[in-house]
Structure formats: structure tokens, C-alpha cells
Amino acid sequence: MAQKPVDRGQEYVRIEGVTKRFGDFVAVDNVSLSVFKGEIFCLLGGSGCGKTTLLRMLAGFESPTAGRILIDGQDMAGIPPYDRPVNMMFQSYALFPHMTVEKNVAFGLEQEGLSKSEIAKRVSEMLDIVKLGEFARRKPHQLSGGQRQRVALARALVKRPKLLLLDEPLGALDKKLREHTQFELINLQEQLGVTFVVVTHDQEEAMTLATRIGVMNKGQIVQVGTPTDIYEFPNSRFVADFIGxxxxxxxxxxxxxxxxxxxxxxxxxxxxxxxxxxxxxxxxxxxxxxxxxxxxxxxxxxxxxxxxxxxxxxxxxxxxxxxxxxxxxxxxxxxxxxxxxxxxxxxxxxxxxxxxxxxxxxxxxxxxxx
Amino acid sequence: MNRALATLHSLAGKRLVIGVPYVWLLLFFAIPFLIVFKISFSWMQPIQPGYAPLLAWVEETQRFVATLNFSNYQALLQDSLYLSTFLYSVKVAAISTIFCLLVGYPMAYAIARCAPSTRNLFLMLIILPFWTSFLLRVYAWIGLLKTNGVINNTLLALGVIDEPLTLLYTDFAVYIGIVYSYLPFMILPLYSNLEKHDLTLLEAASDLGASPMKAFFKVTLPLSMPGIVAGCLLVFIPAVGEFVIPSLLGRTDQLMIGTVLSAQFFGARNWPVASAVAIVLLLMLLLPILLFQRYQRRELEAAKR
Known part of the structure; x- marks a missing residue:
């Protein structure tokens, strides 16, 4: 598990003392975190640890009860999801069942008001990158799980976001495909220079993908570090026990x-x-x-x-x-x-x-x- | 031995379960339909049963003679009354269906999006009017709409109008009656469709840059098409043949086909012509029903994945 050096030069996402409550339940508890430009940051934790809520706050689907989130230096408070420079890949992929692969990928670009020829060009480029060119006219239900995952990825990446949020991106794939796709994801990320924030409960996935991992427990970040740091130098019983x-x-x-x-x-x-x-x-x-x-x-x-x-x-x-x-x-x-x-x-x-x-x-x- | 009996039982049970609706349809749809179809080709006759038999024993030739009479259908074409009532019925049904959709869609949407515990309450409220007789509820509208009815009196008292509006015995009254009576048939299929929608699709649309309005028109509306089609047909089909509402609330100078049908059957006692009207009406409505079935099939295919 050799680690790429982390470029700590540029902070892209800054989470400052963010808390999210649902009634009495504290889903995210005073989390402060920085994500650097071009890195793959994994939020790792068991179910109910608040990692998905944190991701949804980055996307704009939930707003923090306290604290603030800055993306590229801009405070995200009050900015709806459709105005954020962020795209998300959903755990369920959330592909539009009534649209073809092509239409799904084009959806985001159509919202930007680009010309038809520009949209067609970028969609076909993106479908080539994720190797789905020949499936452009298919509907989502005619695709395999791995293909759907790639459509979801293409749909999010075609908008050329600076920040891509991935919610359990490989959760629905079988083990072989998952390992293969992990490396594809890393290649894509390097190729496009996008910053990834990945939520996962799978420590193996986090270890392979991440430049840095933030381990979460009960709404709090318990340790942030490179996969080696987290594995070899856990700072608490929880982290030592949770990882490996x-x-x-x-x-x-x-x-x-x-x-x-x-x-x-x-x-x-x-x-x-x-x-x-x-x-x-x-x-x-x-x-x-x-x-x-x-x-x-x-x-x-x-x-x-x-x-x-x-x-x-x-x-x-x-x-x-x-x-x-x-x-x-x-x-x-x-x-x-x-x-x-x-x-x-x-x-x-x-x-x-x-x-x-x-x-x-x-x-x-x-x-x-x- | 026991196993054989059990197999026999389960086989019999299966047949019984499938058989009952078939027998029902045969007894109460297929046979009556064939009778009506038969009557539509016969002559009117002053004596019982009101129409001539198709097959008669002719003494002189010692043979059975079948006589088919197409003049009932010809009458429908020749008398412009029938064509205009057919067209008027379709127009009234279509406009009422559109209003039902416009009123019913937001209601179904709101119910589908509220908390599961309150949904049942709202659905109850939608179905509640069925507990009172349909006829009574239409009569009640007379009391509301008539010249010195509740609506006119209220508006007069409030000073909104100086003299009573003519509300009753107009197209408007018929639209109100149909929209009011058939609204649940629009809301229920729409609700059952909208309730199943995956809300992460809307989040995905929003994430990709679509405003809530755009997300509705690009995602929710197309996905609710099967519900819209089902609701529209459930309103449109019975509304075309509706005769209670137009005869109680509607214009006297323009009849709907259902009213003509009932007048022919019960007033003029011309069963053959009435049957012919019924058959033509049925054929006309077959088109939207076939459309409905196509949508249902498509939905089934979508459900398979």
C-alpha cells in the first residue's frame, strides 16, 4: 500500500465546526476537516456514524445545524444543490429510468444551457472514457450493475466538477469488479484532476482509494491520516479495532x-x-x-x-x-x-x-x- | 395418498381462484354484451319483448330465417342528433378529465409526499364521499348551484354580484358535477404511482443543476405518465357515458349520449336503436382502453427489472 505524496498546498474544502441534529439525534458532532485539491479523501465509518450526512451537507441536501462549509473559499450556506460546483454519485446510482444512458449523461449539461453539438460531443467523450460508448442508447434497466455504476460516474463527471462526492461508490458491485473498478476510479481521478470525497464503510476500499482517510464514529472524526498512519498508528482503541x-x-x-x-x-x-x-x-x-x-x-x-x-x-x-x-x-x-x-x-x-x-x-x- | 389429495386440492384451489373472475366476466359482461349486440341488429316491435327475434321459423318455407337489420346503425349516421351528442359527450368528458387532472395531480402529489401516517388519513378523506349515495351528492349540487341556491345567496350577501348567476343547467354545472364525482378515480391511480417514486432521483436532478421546477417536469412528470394515463381513462371512459349528472345538472337543449341512450331504452322503448348506440359507444371507448392496456403492459415490463 504505497502512498502517493499528499499535496497539502491547496485547501479545497473546509468544514468548520459542523454539527447536524435531527431532533434529539446528533448525526454529525462538531466536525472540522480540510480536504486538499486533487486528493481522494475517504470518510470511513460504520453505519449511522454520520459520514453520509456529512457528505449530503457538502452536496447541499442537508444544511448544518451549526458551523459552516466552504468550498473553494466560498461559504455554502444557503446555496442549493443545483447551484453548487459539486456533483455526487449516489449509492443507488439514482439513474433516471425513463432516459437512455446518453440522456442520463446529457442531463446535467442540458441544465447548463450548452449547445446541442457541445453536449453531444462531451457526452460521447465521457462515455468513451468510461467505456460505455456502445451502450449509449440503452435504458438503465438493460445494463449490468457495473455498467450502471459507470453511467452514474459519467453523469457526475461530465459536468467537470471540481469536487466529486461518492457515496459508497462500489458498494453494489461484487468483489472482483470492485477491485477492478477501484483502480479505474483512481486512474480517472488522476486523469481529470478532480477532488474526490468518498464515503464508505469498507476499510479495504478506503485503504486502496484514499490519499487520506477520516475515520468517523458517533458523528465525530476520530482520526485523520494516510492509510498507513491509520493502520500502523491508530490513535484510539476504536480506530485500531475498526481498521483491520x-x-x-x-x-x-x-x-x-x-x-x-x-x-x-x-x-x-x-x-x-x-x-x-x-x-x-x-x-x-x-x-x-x-x-x-x-x-x-x-x-x-x-x-x-x-x-x-x-x-x-x-x-x-x-x-x-x-x-x-x-x-x-x-x-x-x-x-x-x-x-x-x-x-x-x-x-x-x-x-x-x-x-x-x-x-x-x-x-x-x-x-x-x- | 394424502399428498395426492393435497395436490388435487391445490389444483382445484388454483382453478377456483382463477375461475371465479372468469365466470363473473362471462355471466355479467360477455353474455349481456352479446345480448345487446344481438338486439342492435333486430327490429323494434310493439309487443313483448320489444324487439323481433333474429332467427324465426317461417311456416311456409319450413325453414329458419335469420334477418339482420342494419337500419339502427344507419339511423345513427343519418340523424345528426346522434353525431352531435356523441361529439358533445366526448367534449364534456375530455374537458372534465383535464380539470380532474389539474385538480387531482397536486392533491395526489401532496398526499404522496406527506408523512406516511398522515397519508392514510388523507386517502380516507378522498374516499369518504363514496359513503354517501352518488345520486344524493349530485342532487346536493342542485341546492348549491340553483338561482337562489347557496352559492348565489352567499355571493349576493357578500355584494360580489348584483343579480344571481345562471349556474345550474349549464355546461359549467356538468363539469363541476363530473369533476367532483370522478376526482377520486383520478387521485388514487396518480397517488399509487407518485408514492412509489424514488426521491433520490430528484436529488440527483438537483445535484446535476436542475431547479425543483425543472426536476419536476423532467423527472417526476414523465415518470408519473402511467398514473396520469390510468387516471384520465378512469375518468374519461365513464364520463363519456354519464347520464345522471347531465340529466340533473346539465343543459336541456344539448343532451349527452348517456342521456339519449337511457331515453331510448326507457322513454322511447326503442331497444334496437338504444343497443346500437351502446355498441358504437363501446367501440369508441375501446380505443382509449387499448391505449390504457398498452401503458399497463409497459408498466409491468418496467416493474420486472
Whole structure:
């Protein structure tokens, strides 16, 4: 997951202390956020976390209860959706069922009052870009899911918006098509230089698409960062748990030095040594998070008596590229370990009910205070 | 054994469910229609049953003789009364249908867009007039429209007019009567169509730069076409043959075809001519009905996806 450098030069969208209430329910709670020109920003969160409401406020379908939204320096308060320099791709695609593909794509341009020849030219250009030229005369119901998705994308992009909002753009596609389309989306975005704000609940989608991710929970942005930041340096238990899978151990700080910390966890026999300092009061209650792929598993005991554990393999899930092991520690705690299947033959692999030793590098654990 | 019985039962059940409406249509539509069709080709006869049989036993030749009489249809063509009443009926029905649409569309739209809990209340209110006799409700309009009726008296009292308006026994009164009586038939199909609309389509239109007005004309209106067609036919077809409303509220110098029909049947007792009028009326209305069916088929196809 190599990341493109983020150009932080130009702020395009600025969300300032935006709150949205529906009656007593606070859907979006005091969110402040900047989106830079030309980036793909993903709002990631579970259902009901407020990500779609935030997107709809950018599009103009909802207005903030408090706070303000600036797009390209202009305050969007009171500006209806049809006057915003923004286009949206809807989760359901919202294609007009009574119009052909061509007409759907032309709809936005007709509203701009362009000449017929100009519209025809731009529509056919756009249909070529999304490879739907031969389907121009079809109605939406005669298309497959993937084709409809591309019509929706073409319809939004043909207006040459500076900002494109995408609500779960790949949600309705099957896995293979989704992976393929993700890369197509990135290519298109680079080709056209549009700023994307994508809402998704699918962390894999967010990881592949985004230059930056904003993780949302209960109406608030809990962390903003590059996919690597979010995955490797989560700032809270929520983010660590939400993104990818993680083994989380509750523990107590027993040694706190600028260059390292030691933590005792009830569920682990050995102490955890972490090779970086943290900012927490001494003897604070903390959580240690270790990603399954960062744990080594072997039949022989490690030399160190720190950062290790012993257990019995209880479950193995073979996923093809890797295998997921569930190991039960002596404390009864289950630990998830993933091992890449480098070898083709399974002779050497660890099997059910084997006693194994787990260990990890001191730089691997993340210490979480909230 | 039990299974065989169950299969038999389910087969019988299926046949029964499908069979009942067919039997109903056969007994109360197909057979009466054929009888009327038959009468339209016979002669009027002063003795019972009022018309001559098509098939008669002729003693001299010892044969059955069938006589078909086309003169009833010829009469319709020759007497300009029929043509003018046909045209007038179509005109009245068409204008009433347009007014029904203009009044009914906003109402159906408003009901479809309000909260689901209030929708049922409004629909109840639309259907509520059916709980009173149709005839009574048309009579009530006489009380409202007549020279010293409620409307004229109110306007006089308010000083809006100096002398009573002639409202009753005019085309206007007929339009009011038809629009008032048939409005639910316009609203209900429109409502059931509008209620199903996906509102994100309007958001999409707005997002693409269409003002609410444009979005209505480009998205909502075309998508509600099946509802409009259904509503218009449900009003237009019975309105063409309407005879209660025009005979109670309408002009005396210009009849509608329904009135002529009932006068021929019950007044002149000329069943053959009356039957011929009924058949021609039916054929005329077949065109919009076929149109309706085409739309229904299209809607079914759209629903399949």
C-alpha cells in the first residue's frame, strides 16, 4: 500500500465546526476537516456514524445545524444543490429510468444551457472514457450493475466538477469488479484532476482509494491520516479495532522512559516491551494493540522472555494467500495470528492442537491510552 | 395418498381462484354484451319483448330465417342528433378529465409526499364521499348551484354580484358535477404511482443543476405518465357515458349520449336503436382502453427489472 505524496498546498474544502441534529439525534458532532485539491479523501465509518450526512451537507441536501462549509473559499450556506460546483454519485446510482444512458449523461449539461453539438460531443467523450460508448442508447434497466455504476460516474463527471462526492461508490458491485473498478476510479481521478470525497464503510476500499482517510464514529472524526498512519498508528482503541483486525490487551504501564515503555497485561505471561515512548501518566491503564501479521509463530521458544506468549492452536482458516490461526494462551485468551503461505506444500505448516510460541518485535505493538 | 389429495386440492384451489373472475366476466359482461349486440341488429316491435327475434321459423318455407337489420346503425349516421351528442359527450368528458387532472395531480402529489401516517388519513378523506349515495351528492349540487341556491345567496350577501348567476343547467354545472364525482378515480391511480417514486432521483436532478421546477417536469412528470394515463381513462371512459349528472345538472337543449341512450331504452322503448348506440359507444371507448392496456403492459415490463 504505497502512498502517493499528499499535496497539502491547496485547501479545497473546509468544514468548520459542523454539527447536524435531527431532533434529539446528533448525526454529525462538531466536525472540522480540510480536504486538499486533487486528493481522494475517504470518510470511513460504520453505519449511522454520520459520514453520509456529512457528505449530503457538502452536496447541499442537508444544511448544518451549526458551523459552516466552504468550498473553494466560498461559504455554502444557503446555496442549493443545483447551484453548487459539486456533483455526487449516489449509492443507488439514482439513474433516471425513463432516459437512455446518453440522456442520463446529457442531463446535467442540458441544465447548463450548452449547445446541442457541445453536449453531444462531451457526452460521447465521457462515455468513451468510461467505456460505455456502445451502450449509449440503452435504458438503465438493460445494463449490468457495473455498467450502471459507470453511467452514474459519467453523469457526475461530465459536468467537470471540481469536487466529486461518492457515496459508497462500489458498494453494489461484487468483489472482483470492485477491485477492478477501484483502480479505474483512481486512474480517472488522476486523469481529470478532480477532488474526490468518498464515503464508505469498507476499510479495504478506503485503504486502496484514499490519499487520506477520516475515520468517523458517533458523528465525530476520530482520526485523520494516510492509510498507513491509520493502520500502523491508530490513535484510539476504536480506530485500531475498526481498521483491520487486531489483538488488543488491556494492561498497566509499569515502566515509562522517553525511549521505551514496559506494560504488564493480565492475559499475557510476559511483559510487553515497546521501543518508543508514549505520553501517559505512570501506572496508567492502557491497551496494547498488536496486528495479527506482526506476530511470529514458531515451535521453538524465543530467546527473550519479553514480548512473547505460549499457546495452543485452536482454529486454522486457510485463505489461500495467507492462513489465519487462532491460538489459545494459557490465560484462556484467543490470539489471532496470520501467516503468509510462502511455501506451496503444507508439510511444514503448524497444525491444530500444536503448542506454539508467539513473539513480536518491540516496535510492533501500539500503545493506546484512549 | 394424502399428498395426492393435497395436490388435487391445490389444483382445484388454483382453478377456483382463477375461475371465479372468469365466470363473473362471462355471466355479467360477455353474455349481456352479446345480448345487446344481438338486439342492435333486430327490429323494434310493439309487443313483448320489444324487439323481433333474429332467427324465426317461417311456416311456409319450413325453414329458419335469420334477418339482420342494419337500419339502427344507419339511423345513427343519418340523424345528426346522434353525431352531435356523441361529439358533445366526448367534449364534456375530455374537458372534465383535464380539470380532474389539474385538480387531482397536486392533491395526489401532496398526499404522496406527506408523512406516511398522515397519508392514510388523507386517502380516507378522498374516499369518504363514496359513503354517501352518488345520486344524493349530485342532487346536493342542485341546492348549491340553483338561482337562489347557496352559492348565489352567499355571493349576493357578500355584494360580489348584483343579480344571481345562471349556474345550474349549464355546461359549467356538468363539469363541476363530473369533476367532483370522478376526482377520486383520478387521485388514487396518480397517488399509487407518485408514492412509489424514488426521491433520490430528484436529488440527483438537483445535484446535476436542475431547479425543483425543472426536476419536476423532467423527472417526476414523465415518470408519473402511467398514473396520469390510468387516471384520465378512469375518468374519461365513464364520463363519456354519464347520464345522471347531465340529466340533473346539465343543459336541456344539448343532451349527452348517456342521456339519449337511457331515453331510448326507457322513454322511447326503442331497444334496437338504444343497443346500437351502446355498441358504437363501446367501440369508441375501446380505443382509449387499448391505449390504457398498452401503458399497463409497459408498466409491468418496467416493474420486472
Amino acid at each position: 483486525s487486531v489483538n488488543m490487551f488491556d494492561g498497566q504501564l509499569i515502566e515509562d522512559e522517553p525511549g521505551h515503555v514496559r506494560i504488564r497485561c493480565n492475559e499475557l505471561e510476559s511483559t510487553v516491551y515497546v521501543s518508543h515512548g508514549i505520553s501517559a501518566p505512570p501506572e496508567a491503564k492502557v491497551a496494547v494493540a498488536i496486528r495479527p501479521e506482526k506476530i511470529e509463530m514458531s515451535r521453538t521458544a524465543p530467546i527473550s522472555n519479553e514480548n512473547c506468549a505460549q499457546g495452543v492452536v485452536k482454529e486454522i482458516a486457510y485463505m489461500g494467500d495467507l492462513s489465519v490461526y487462532l491460538v489459545r494462551l494459557e490465560s484462556g485468551r484467543m490470539v489471532r495470528v496470520t501467516i503468509p503461505n510462502v511455501e506451496r506444500h503444507a508439510d511444514e505448516r503448524i497444525v491444530w492442537d500444536e503448542t506454539v510460541h508467539l513473539s513480536w518485535h518491540p516496535s510492533s505493538p501500539v500503545v493506546l491510552t484512549i
